[in-house]
Amino acid sequence: MSNTVRLTVAQALVRFLAAQHTERDGVRHRLFDGCFGIFGHGNVAGLGQALLQAELESPGRLRYLQARNEQSMVHAAVGYARMRNRLTTLACTSSIGPGATNMVTGAALATINRLPVLLLPGDIFATRVASPVLQELEDPRGHDISVNDCFRPVSRFFDRVNRPEQLPSALLGAVRVLTDPAETGAVTLALPQDVQAEAYDWPVELFAARTWHVPRPVPEPAALARAVEVLRAARRPLLVAGGGVVYSEATAALRAFAEATGVPVAVTQAGKGALPYDHPLCVGAVGATGTTAANELAREADVVLGVGTRYSDFTTASRSVFADPGVRFVNVNVAAFDAAKQSAVALVADARAALEALTGALAGWSTAPEYRQRARRLADEWDEVVERAYTLGHEPLPAQSEVLGAVQAVAADRDVVVCAAGSMPGDLHRLWRVRDPRGYHVEYGYSCMGYEIAGGLGVKLAEPDREVFVLVGDGSYLMMAQELVTAVQEGIKLIVVLVQNHGFASIGALSESLGGQRFGTAYRYRDPGSGRLDGDVLPVDLAANAESLGAEVVRVRGVAELRTALIKAREAARTTVVHVETDPLVPGPDAGAWWDVPVAEVATVDSTVAARREYERHKRTQRAYLRPSAEGETA
Numbered sequence: 001m002s003n004t005v006r007l008t009v010a011q012a013l014v015r016f017l018a019a020q021h022t023e024r025d026g027v028r029h030r031l032f033d034g035c036f037g038i039f040g041h042g043n044v045a046g047l048g049q050a051l052l053q054a055e056l057e058s059p060g061r062l063r064y065l066q067a068r069n070e071q072s073m074v075h076a077a078v079g080y081a082r083m084r085n086r087l088t089t090l091a092c093t094s095s096i097g098p099g100a101t102n103m104v105t106g107a108a109l110a111t112i113n114r115l116p117v118l119l120l121p122g123d124i125f126a127t128r129v130a131s132p133v134l135q136e137l138e139d140p141r142g143h144d145i146s147v148n149d150c151f152r153p154v155s156r157f158f159d160r161v162n163r164p165e166q167l168p169s170a171l172l173g174a175v176r177v178l179t180d181p182a183e184t185g186a187v188t189l190a191l192p193q194d195v196q197a198e199a200y201d202w203p204v205e206l207f208a209a210r211t212w213h214v215p216r217p218v219p220e221p222a223a224l225a226r227a228v229e230v231l232r233a234a235r236r237p238l239l240v241a242g243g244g245v246v247y248s249e250a251t252a253a254l255r256a257f258a259e260a261t262g263v264p265v266a267v268t269q270a271g272k273g274a275l276p277y278d279h280p281l282c283v284g285a286v287g288a289t290g291t292t293a294a295n296e297l298a299r300e301a302d303v304v305l306g307v308g309t310r311y312s313d314f315t316t317a318s319r320s321v322f323a324d325p326g327v328r329f330v331n332v333n334v335a336a337f338d339a340a341k342q343s344a345v346a347l348v349a350d351a352r353a354a355l356e357a358l359t360g361a362l363a364g365w366s367t368a369p370e371y372r373q374r375a376r377r378l379a380d381e382w383d384e385v386v387e388r389a390y391t392l393g394h395e396p397l398p399a400q401s402e403v404l405g406a407v408q409a410v411a412a413d414r415d416v417v418v419c420a421a422g423s424m425p426g427d428l429h430r431l432w433r434v435r436d437p438r439g440y441h442v443e444y445g446y447s448c449m450g451y452e453i454a455g456g457l458g459v460k461l462a463e464p465d466r467e468v469f470v471l472v473g474d475g476s477y478l479m480m481a482q483e484l485v486t487a488v489q490e491g492i493k494l495i496v497v498l499v500q501n502h503g504f505a506s507i508g509a510l511s512e513s514l515g516g517q518r519f520g521t522a523y524r525y526r527d528p529g530s531g532r533l534d535g536d537v538l539p540v541d542l543a544a545n546a547e548s549l550g551a552e553v554v555r556v557r558g559v560a561e562l563r564t565a566l567i568k569a570r571e572a573a574r575t576t577v578v579h580v581e582t583d584p585l586v587p588g589p590d591a592g593a594w595w596d597v598p599v600a601e602v603a604t605v606d607s608t609v610a611a612r613r614e615y616e617r618h619k620r621t622q623r624a625y626l627r628p629s630a631e632g633e634t635a
């Protein structure tokens, strides 16, 4: 038969992935730029063979990338997809068992951040003739359960291909979700190891080039009218820009909206970069890691216009920062789920389409000049705080904020700063002066220690012409540094700034503020006298560790040496790790916003009892945001 082609399930899958494209605004992209993989018995003879065959038959059909850890290959795919505004991503194939479950954390990270990745874990035999196979979880409740069921709650689409005939619908369902801006996240196709190698006669149309049109849904007229009515009545509106503004390439539309209406713009972690930091209407980071400028305006705002934000507790300071008793919300989001939050007037729409519609519909309306001037003055005051933090001159070890200042001084506007967990994301959110929409890449949906180097690798793979500064703490480095080897192998250049402060400065400070006395947060010897982990610092040499993985390494003391090393690293062709020690006890500047982390209600420890009193004081500032934002009918 000429209209079928005989291939294994794995070969068919590779051929299908290579033929998928996305299109938005008339520009076409490949959906899958490659496939990361770590092989084991669950995929070596299936997907491994198919990727080999693809490489030999037609290099570039779907390039294979090797990684050291399955979790980190998902992080790299996430970094890649975010840099490409979700229009292109990577696939990840793993063996069964531990290789597969290593990807579960990456899947959760992708889904929470609304970023598309395709995960292809191997699975136990569909035929079960050899069960239990190596690494099979046996469950007395049913023989169709495998460890891959862990992917279900963290994936936006999950399917298990138990027969070749199921593959087409699994693939089409997977790609539909990956390319849907409202539904996207991790998509998992579990592939039993026997089925991967099974041959089938596939209709050739399965492999035809397909273009998935990524929509820009426009707001419904009635919803737009409701939003406009609320906004026109606003006296102290504040726009909160989230990651959706960046992913939808709505930054020019945001700027036009702000300039036409005079509404100040605050940014979430994912939204930082939506407006350049020095734009007259940009008031910077909002929420628990916010600036005094954004948080003061947030406290007084009568209307909050959220665009592309999912209102995490960091953005709302655990629902305390928007403090006006009558505050109303208008939410623009492509996902109805997010648009409905905070009892908002929901505009379920693409960020760009909605901002353009709002700019048109609000013609002739703007905030008062005094309000705009006040926003600018507050932002300028914060900028002075940043300048002081960047140049503290703390001795003998520099403060972390000075390290960020040194990186800032060396980084060009299009360079990308990558971070994820620890004390640096908060400092970066408040301090970093961003000019490019994709110049700031802090993964703060999952805030996953270990994302930094792996995610940075994906960022650089996606945008090789940008310099990528990976900022990583010693704790995060110890969780996941091994993709330095991949960077060396592939000639992918990263500049890694490794901040050594001998433990968890972030959780240490949090613990102290909650009456927990920094318990268990420093890397110290167990002291034979006290029996506690409060002895000397450990003799670890993370610089030597990075050297051993093949990176160029520079050990610096102090900020002046750091700057020189960063300039050299920026000019170098190879991955460089710059190792710098900082004082963990100097906090960055803070706007005093709250973050709800419950403190023990009863305790025998005095510091905990005192912290509980403080907690209860803050707790009283927490709001429910239950007020309907549109005027309802009287009951």
Ligand SMILES: Cc1ncc(C[n+]2csc(CCOP(=O)(O)OP(=O)(O)O)c2C)c(N)n1
Pocket (backbone or CB within 6 Å): 421, 422, 423, 424, 446, 447, 448, 449, 450, 472, 473, 474, 475, 476, 477, 501, 503, 504, 505, 506, 507
């Ligand atoms: C995988 C993971 N485990 C635990 C946490 C909780 N956590 C957040 S920050 C942090 C410490 C980070 O240490 P380090 O990278 O050294 O940064 P520092 O706090 O010193 O700035 C921990 C344990 C997390 N975010 N991710």
Ligand SMILES: [Mg+2]
Pocket (backbone or CB within 6 Å): 422, 473, 474, 475, 499, 500, 501, 502, 503, 504, 505
């Ligand atoms: Mg640390």
